[in-house]
Amino acid sequence: MAIALSRWIGIDGCHAVFSRAKSEAEAKHAALRGVSLQMRAAQYVEGVGASVEQYGDDATAEGIETMLVGVSELLGRLVGADMARNLIEQSLPDSTQDEPAEKTRSAEA
Amino acid sequence: MKKDEPEIIRLIPTGVPGLDRVLGGGLPEYSFNLVAGGPGSGKTTLAHQIIFANATAERPALYFTVLGEPTIKMLRYQRQFSFFDTQLVGSAVQFVNLSAEVLEGDLSGVLDRIVSEVEEVRPGIVVVDSFRTIGGRAGSVEQQSELGIEKFVQRLALNLTSWEVTSFLLGEYSEKEQRNPVFTVADGAFWLTQATDRNSVVRKLQIVKARGTAPMPGLHTFRITGDGVQIFPRIPEQTLARKSPKRERLSTGIAGLDEMIGGGVIAGDAVMLTGPAGSGKSTIATQFMVAGLKNGETGVIAVFEEYPEEYLERANARDSKIGEMIEAGKLEIIYLRPLDLSVDEALYEILDAVNRLDAKRVVIDSLSGFEVALAPTFREDFRESLYRLVGTLTATGVTVFMTAEVLEGFTDVRFTAEKVSFITDEIIIQRYVEIEGKLKRVMAVIKMRGSEHSHTIRTYELTRDGVILGGDLRQYDGIITGVPRLRNPAVPSPGEPASARLE
Numbered sequence: 053m054a055i056a057l058s059r060w061i062g063i064d065g066c067h068a069v070f071s072r073a074k075s076e077a078e079a080k081h082a083a084l085r086g087v088s089l090q091m092r093a094a095q096y097v098e099g100v101g102a103s104v105e106q107y108g109d110d111a112t113a114e115g116i117e118t119m120l121v122g123v124s125e126l127l128g129r130l131v132g133a134d135m136a137r138n139l140i141e142q143s144l145p146d147s148t149q150d151e152p153a154e155k156t157r158s159a160e161a
Numbered sequence: 162m163k164k165d166e167p168e169i170i171r172l173i174p175t176g177v178p179g180l181d182r183v184l185g186g187g188l189p190e191y192s193f194n195l196v197a198g199g200p201g202s203g204k205t206t207l208a209h210q211i212i213f214a215n216a217t218a219e220r221p222a223l224y225f226t227v228l229g230e231p232t233i234k235m236l237r238y239q240r241q242f243s244f245f246d247t248q249l250v251g252s253a254v255q256f257v258n259l260s261a262e263v264l265e266g267d268l269s270g271v272l273d274r275i276v277s278e279v280e281e282v283r284p285g286i287v288v289v290d291s292f293r294t295i296g297g298r299a300g301s302v303e304q305q306s307e308l309g310i311e312k313f314v315q316r317l318a319l320n321l322t323s324w325e326v327t328s329f330l331l332g333e334y335s336e337k338e339q340r341n342p343v344f345t346v347a348d349g350a351f352w353l354t355q356a357t358d359r360n361s362v363v364r365k366l367q368i369v370k371a372r373g374t375a376p377m378p379g380l381h382t383f384r385i386t387g388d389g390v391q392i393f394p395r396i397p398e399q400t401l402a403r404k405s406p407k408r409e410r411l412s413t414g415i416a417g418l419d420e421m422i423g424g425g426v427i428a429g430d431a432v433m434l435t436g437p438a439g440s441g442k443s444t445i446a447t448q449f450m451v452a453g454l455k456n457g458e459t460g461v462i463a464v465f466e467e468y469p470e471e472y473l474e475r476a477n478a479r480d481s482k483i484g485e486m487i488e489a490g491k492l493e494i495i496y497l498r499p500l501d502l503s504v505d506e507a508l509y510e511i512l513d514a515v516n517r518l519d520a521k522r523v524v525i526d527s528l529s530g531f532e533v534a535l536a537p538t539f540r541e542d543f544r545e546s547l548y549r550l551v552g553t554l555t556a557t558g559v560t561v562f563m564t565a566e567v568l569e570g571f572t573d574v575r576f577t578a579e580k581v582s583f584i585t586d587e588i589i590i591q592r593y594v595e596i597e598g599k600l601k602r603v604m605a606v607i608k609m610r611g612s613e614h615s616h617t618i619r620t621y622e623l624t625r626d627g628v629i630l631g632g633d634l635r636q637y638d639g640i641i642t643g644v645p646r647l648r649n650p651a652v653p654s655p656g657e658p659a660s661a662r663l664e
Contacts, residue, residue, distance in 0.1 A: 061232040062258035069233070092261075131236045138251035 053120075054089075054096040056143035067091045069130075073122030081115030083107035170373045173327065176214020176244070177207060179392030179509075183366065183381050185374040188349070191325050192372065193318040195292075195343055197334040198353030203364060203385050204331045205235065206242065207353070208288045210389040211329070213244045216253040220285030223278055224256045227263050227294040232256055235290075243388045255282060263295055268313045271295055275317065279324050286327050292343070293332035311342040318346050339369070348372040361501035361536040366392055382503035393505035396553055411522070411560055414452030415445065417630030421606050421615040422587065428521075430610070431551045431561045431584060433528075436591030440602055441623045442564035446524045447476050447483070448627045449562050453522040454486045460522040461514040462494045463507070465530030469494040472526075479627055493518055501536040504546035508553055515559055523554055527564040544584075551584045586610040595644050596637070603640065604630075 058066040070089050078084040086106065087099040103112045127136035172187030181187045188194070188211075196204045208224075216222035226232045236256070239245050250256070257278050262270045279287065289295070295313075314330075321328045334341060336352070344350055350370040356363050364383050368376035383392040410425030419425045426432050426449070436442050450460045464472045472494060476483040486492040493514045497507050515523060525531065532543050539546055554561050563585070582588055588608040593600045602621050606614040618640050620631035637645035 058258065058261075060256045060258060062226070062260045064260065065231050065233050065258065127233075130233050132240055132247060135236060135240060135247040135250050138247065142251045 053140070053143045053145065056145070057139065060139050060142070063091060069123055069126055070096075070119070073119045073126055077115055077119040077122050081111065081118055083111040084115040084119065087112075087115070172374065173215060175211050177210050177390050177392060179381070179383070179394050180366075180390075182394045183368060183377045183392055184349075184371060185376050187374075188327060189371075189373040191322050191327055192348040193321060193346065194327075194329045194349040194351065195334075195347040196329055196331045196351045196353065198351075199333060199335070199355065202353035202355050203383070203390055204353055205230070205239065205290055206385060207351070207390050208290060208329050208331055209239050209242070210244050212254055212286050212288060213246055213249065215286055215327075216249060217285070218253050221253050221255055221282055222286040222288070223282055223284040224254065225259050225275060225278075225287070225289045226256060227259050227289065227291055229291045229294050232258055241387070255284075259289075259295075268295070268310070272313060272316055272320070276320050279321065279326060283324070284326055286329070287321055288329045288331065290331040291333060292330035293334065311346075314343050314346045344370070356538065358537045361538075363501060363503065363536045363538055382505050384506065393503060393509045395505050396508065396549070411449075412452045412456070413445070414448035414455075415628050415630060417619065417621075418445075418589075418604075418628070421604075421617070421619065421630075422589070422609055423612045423614050426560055426562070426587060427609075427612060428560050429555055429558055430586035431555050431563065432587040432589070433563050433565060433582060433585040434589045434591070435565045435567050436604075437567060437593060440591040440593070441621070441628055442566070442591065443472075443475075443526050444479070444623060445628050446526050446562055446564050447479070450492070450522055450524050451480050451482050454482055454491055458521040459491045459518040460493075460524070461511060461518060461520045462492070462524040462526065463497055463511050463531075464494060464526050465497055465534050466527055469496045479625060490518070493520075497531070497534055500534055502534045503536065503539055504550055507531065507534075508550050511550075511554065512557070515554070515557060520559055523559045523561045525561065525563040527566060529566040548584050582608070592641075593643065594634075594640055596634075603634065 054066055054070060057069075061069070067089060074084060074087070074089060083103045083106070086103045087097060090096055090098050097116075100112060100116070103115070107115075124136060124140055127139060130136075131139070171190045172181075172184075173190050174181055174187050175184070196207060198204050212222035212224060226235065236250075240247060246254075257274075259271060259274060262274045275287075275289070295310075318328075330343060330347070332343070334343075338344075347370065349368070349372065352367040352369050354365050354367075356365070364385065365380040366383050367380050377394055379395045381392050381395050383390055385391075409428045410419075410423075411428050412419055412425045413422070432449075434442050434445055446462075450462060453460050462472070473484060473487070483492065487494065495510050495514055497510060511523060511525075514520065528547065531547075532540055535543065535546075551561060551563075567590075585608070587606070587610065589604060589606050591602060591604045594603050595601075602623070603618050604621055605616070605618045617633040617635065619633050622629050622631060634640050634645060636648055638648050639646050
């Protein structure tokens, strides 16, 4: 998703948004402390495996989910919720041009 | 092009009000264009307006952003414009960031990325914003790369044209850089400028190059509002087909004044009413308009000195017809007082209302206020601008009634402070004179092109019902000095019949 989002807003822009979201999510979820965001790396989010080992599946998933919600909310505040939703929909790995209803559902989820 | 040949170059509408007219009908399809100008000159807004007007799901627009303004911020600001349809973002309008390729400094990589995106998306329009950023970085690595900026531009143009794409490169270029290779390759070059003069900012557009079309020459002022860019084409008067007015007489609504001007204002003429403050210029102008409205005509009043509400309140106090007629769509009051106005903008607003209402009468109240409303740079050539304004309006067949304030001199006769009497067909002057220790208002007709008119100077009163003309002052000499002398009744004036002295 981060790589796809970078197509729209650039690697730096995308990283700035994710970093802010992670920073805020980290305050609530200790499981994110070992997770790092690697700009220009093939794998953008690193340390998830170690976090799962240390904090467990649920805690790590909750932390990442909070971070992604943060990305969505931050983008919404910056460019408007409707456009942010469009950008995220286009960036989701499963999104295809032929399935707008599916995209909407997955974005809402 | 021969008549039987099919049209090869289709002109596409830009969606920017006024721009198609400046371009000579629209933008040539598949053209490779450069939009140049300084920071804040409106390049990005212009490009967005064009893509949102033309992009479709079948032929999307690809907007490449480079370094410079971050994409998020650009979207944040651009979405404020009414033309920005967020529903189109992601489908018909797609944004692609090229900063990674540009930072690598390899122009081949930039070109490859653009071409691969074009191949995948199949856009109808491509924008690169800012192209200068690519060129600027390429300048520093040109020696390292075999692909210089010139070759890059040429290959980009060829690729985009091959994919049947209409493209725009946006860049911060100065006027000294018009020999830049980008200008050579481009089919069209739009130059945007903004100049600050005292407290006003004037934006101008020039089409410095347009292959395949015949653009309007010169500088065209434009304004950026919540609806985006609006261009006010510089309209040379001679390009308009003049309507032949019927030469009928139009009543001024003031019985005595109609007599003085030989039966009324000649339809299609430009009338100038000049006088000092408080002499009743606006009252007479309003009476002229009301006379037309009562006759079933439509009209437009352009006010420059006061707010329309104030103007309306005063006018309604004398005659409720004004308010009723506005509600009925027979009259429009245009307020033009921004202090950075261009003549073309004023002309556009007035002409638009004239066409909308099919107006027969136009009142401009006043030229003095109009001059002040103009940006300082346009005040310098006010006479020429006014000549175009009046010429263009009268060419449509409307009768134009203008007021102008003159400073009371008491020792001379001034027709207008603006020295623009040459543009008018009819001139009526007002002034104050002192008679028996009191200021009296008088008026006279100075000029009636192609018609007889009275040469007498008549007093008039401003009443609740408007202007009411009084008698003449033939028993006085030296009226234009402001201090008339009662003539000895025993001495007739030259050419005066003896009976006149008895009146």
